Amino acid sequence: MRRATSAGFTLLELLVVISIIALLTGLLLPAMSEARDAARTSTCLAHLGMVAVASSLYQDDGEDWMPVRQPYGFEGGGGNAWSNFNHGGRYPTGGTLGTMFCVYPFDRMLNKYAHPTLPRGGREPRTPEEWDSPNGRFDPGLGPRDFMIATRFNFPIFECPADAALSANYQEGGGINFVGPRSCYQAIGTSYLFNVSWFQQLSGHPRRNLSWHWQRGVKMFSRARLVYPSQFIAYFDDPFDATFWRHDSPDVTHHGRADINSVSFLDAHAEQIKTEYESTGQSKRPIYNTAKYFLVFPEYLY
Secondary structure: OOOOOOOOOOHHHHHHHHHHHHHHHHHHHHHHHHHHHHHHHHHHHHHHHHHHHHHHHHHHHOOOOOOOOOOOOOOOOOHHHOOOOOOOOOOOOOOHHHHHOOOOHHHOOOHHHHOOOOOOOEOOOOOHHHOOOHHHHEOOOOOHHHHHOOOOOOOHHHOOOOOOOOOEOHHHHOOOOOEOOOOHHHHHOOOEEEOOOHHHHHHOOOOOOHHHHHHHHHHHHHHHHHHOOOOEEEEEEHHHHHHHHHOOOOOOOOOOOOOEEEEEEOOOOEEEEEOOEEEEOOEEEEOOEOOOOEOOOOOOOO
16 A cells, blocks of 8 residues: 655755745845835935924014024023924933923924924913913823823924934933933934024124024024025934034934934925034034035124
């Protein structure tokens, strides 16, 4: 009597198949990684463009007033009052910046333009006296800790997909290559910062004071929006903030390449730029205005 036999793979055939799969995986992984990075960059630039649009709408409504929100209790204060990260986004999930310098989502002026349908957890102040009393303006049932929960009160347009924990986070650490447990979005509420490099441009003027800075800044921004909107940088990702404040660049930016940063301009277009430097002895200093972009105003409007 003939016994039925079933066809099967030999050990050698299985090893050959496994080797082919491993080879194909090795060939495809770099391409998949490049495609993933390209998708993140594209999303980041789209977000930056939308932030710039929201900013333009806010400035149109506010007679060119700049989207710089002072922290609670810092009205009329000094350098710490010049927050360039309170324009939009969430409340930090933790860290010292969250408790000292950041404001709640309902006081971030661009949220209602960028995400008009998302809840912000409270209302804006109706009087100047209410500004320093945000707790009294929370929606019913909410308290300060509710805003620190990572899954609540998120505003996706203000988050770069390449901004992740254990990546460069200048805002929280203050060091050029600081790597911490939180992303920039988690630490200050946004991955994108407003360009206030003009603060340094005006700081040496003999009439230096906070009120004068605001008046000059508003006037100069109004002119920039009309004269060179496609060249003047409005917003940029976190590593670029370290570049012009610390006169250096992180070893690796959010998008994996040194000196390459995502920015948006006053006309709301966004792109990646490469920082240009000038030699100053043994150190390098970023060039604020180049043929491609302006970080400070080309002329002084004194």
